[in-house]
Amino acid sequence: MSSPVMALEGLWLAQTMKHSSWLYPTVETMHIWGIGMLFGSVVIMDLRILGVASKLNLSDLSRLGVLVALLGFGLAVLTGSLMFITQASELIGSRLFILKMCLIFLLLANAIILRMRTVSNGISKAQALISLAGWASVIGMGRWLAYL
């Protein structure tokens, strides 16, 4: 166990969350709010890129979709980090947690490239499929963390 990780667990905030009966579940609830906002927007935008409801203007849809997705992602990162510090040494040694973080990083890069082009062609359709499968997998990994 490395000392910076132990230091995180020793933080007042981490100890308070650990010893409160309601704080952790509340933060976890907010994590799910963030995930809902992120994944909901991603599904709508990706389906549009894949050709569903092609009459809807992609730029207009993306303007709102990206904003809600970013707010949701910010909430998920904030609440995820709070949960992380309560069990940092355990999670840092978990392959599933590391995989989840790497996948989030790759999906973020994928989303930035998609957003930069805002078109619906062959490459962006492949990216939309990767995005749908990838974010769905991140949700599965997050849920499975509690059981492994």
Ligand code: HEM
């Ligand atoms: C930096 C970003 C993130 C961090 C540090 C983080 C961290 C965590 C932690 C520590 C847990 C609790 C694991 C446990 O039960 O032992 C968790 C749960 C979870 N995470 Fe994340 N997370 C992040 C982003 C995300 C994102 C972007 C998604 C989905 C799109 C996600 C999906 C989930 C799910 C579905 C759960 C399970 C919630 C539950 O069982 O109630 N996480 N996350």
